[in-house]
Amino acid sequence: MIPAASALARAGHEVLVACVPQLVEEFTSAGLKAVAALPDQAECWAEITDTGHDQVIKVVVGQRLLARGYPELRKVAAWFEPDLVLRDGMEFCGCLVAEQLGIPHVAAPSGAVNTLAPAAIAPLLNERRAEFGLDVQDDPLAIYRYGRIDSLPPRYSFAARGIPRAVAYRQPEASDRCEPLPSWITELDPGKPLVYGAIGVALPTAAASRDGGKASTIPADPVRALAALVGALSELDCTAVVSTGGVSFPRAGVPPHVRLVEHIAQPLLLQTVQLFVTHGGYNSVREAVRAGVPMVVAPLFGDQLDNARKVAELGLGEQATAPSEIAAACRKVLGSSENLARARHAQRELLALPPVDEVARRLALLASAR
Template sequence: MLVLCSVTGSPSHGRAVLPFARALGDAGHRVVVACPPDIAGVFDGAPVVVEPVFATMADSAEHLGPAVARLGGPAALATLTATEVTTALLPTLFAGPQVTGSARALLALVESHGTPDLVLRDGGETAGFLVAEHLGVPCVAAPSGAGNVLSPDVVADALSERRDELGLAAPDDPAALHRWGRLDCMPPQFSLAGPQIAPARAFRQDDQVSRGETLPGWVGALPGSRPLVVAGLGTAMPAMAGRAERRAPVDPHTALRTVAEAASRLDAEVVLSTGGLPVDDLALPAHVHPAPWVPQPLLLQVADLFLTHGGYNGVREAVRHGVPLAVLPQFGDQEHNARRIAELGLGAHCTPDAAEVAATCTRLLGDDDVRARMRSAQRAMLTLPPVEDTVGVLEDLAARRVPALVA
């Protein structure tokens, strides 16, 4: 069968789709991945055809300008809570005018590659949803933080505008984002999905999404007698430091400084993943080890704590390796994720104060109850079927042998 994958946003979105696209390609299916140019490298070596036809995250962020202006501009934005900002910006982030261009690019790919039997989309990518709807083919969302909070009512009006711009007919149920089901890599009892989100078919989180990675030698030389904390802000935050920075919902430099200052206060070795943001002007102590990028899933295998912005990929990777989470959310689904992590007993929700973040991390490093709860989540994840088993499930869906994925 022919599978069309649609991925937008940051490289982390590509890594969420990669295991499923790779499994389909390994099984002999034709897989075409539409994505921005800066995500294309995520799929290097995978048995897929990559078409870098989408706008980058920085370019797409240009459409946030009017939404930010409606909130009163950047100054007013700073007075709002992360939840208020997220609620106001979600329709534009995931169903704004950039989606019209993405849908046109996908329709052009359909002309050149043929009509797909199935669309597999990044959970925050809605152009694939619109194109699948237009073609009448099944569409499934990959595991996604956006998918956990993007309830149909949030984007219904914006998607109707996109259909009008594209000249597409409105379906009987225009708000059914998951009429064919969705995928996840968290055990159902530890799901982060919001109450209005359809249940998912769960598969085990891959222990190494990218193949052939190794840790840098200096990590192996860190003293094993001290706790190891992994700290970072993921890949989406640094992407906001480009030309769209003034329209970004948060300042990535400020966020990184808060994390770095908190790390400096810890009695532990800290690997600080900077995402390429500059830290030369920070007086980091010897126990804080900055790096532009590290293979996070590998590093988490030897970590005692993960200080994170709360991106959904990182949350799943931490659960896969049984590492408690200190979550300092910034935007998007991260505030929701932080609350759910605390509710589930897998870590703590941090406030944006370096001293308080450090105190929370210190407490978590000695919290046996949180560690035991995380170990339970890890064991539950390991009972899930491997990602490779999605191939048969998606084949049945594409052939209409089943009406939808069931949890």
């Protein structure tokens, strides 16, 4: 959302980001105006028993979440008077407010929503429309009536079947804003493949929220996930770097060729590795495609399971459906010229996409033509 909103602001448009309270500072530090107008979803997620498609839909278009978010967002829209709503793909309050105002709404890329069939979302969303006095929509694709944008090329889209093709763009290189890689990276053995492993951001963040006394659900045990990752990389003849995401993990027994770090500049590091072992979050997948790096995806929850299957289907790497499969999947990808070739092809297609400023131009045209 930040690259697209910043491109609109650079083009001279007035931009306001409505978000959950804990993200206001993230947007304002990027030079954008932001207001807390959406409820924290943590309590809603804490009540579900799993992160399958049906449960995700019950949260993102559920009565509890939208009944709180829709009225607050309407208040913001009443004084801001937007001409267009650019919404996160999983955020449906913005969709309903745009329908109420009669203005275009466009979905920005979001991991889990890529896997959700519009026809499965439509019944519950129509219940919310009826509650708020809005017209019920017969077409499930009404949520994409004005289009969607994505940061992966169409041939390598992770969107579920039935979701309309997006206007794809090349996100600005995140590594430009990263701290440099640590100096010890240069001392790693160049004669062995360099493998990077990480468990992403969502799981450590949820664990930190729980440990801080905030309402949060932990869809998987981050320590067990790290143990499986470290254990698999310990079996390989490689040099490995594993990011713990700040999760406390015992160093005892970790072999010398596996280096643990709390955090590292992932976009930069991906440019230097032969393999990325990930749990398959959408941002991590996109960054791997940007770097042209094959993946082994060991999914834990949510859209990660769908993303893992898609990575294997597209030839970008392998999926490991159980911890015991990670090491074998890594050996297979490291020995595969096909996975590397496909990863590099996906990289070329991504780098050939237009910049995000082209998306801003199209959004402005859509807003002015309404």
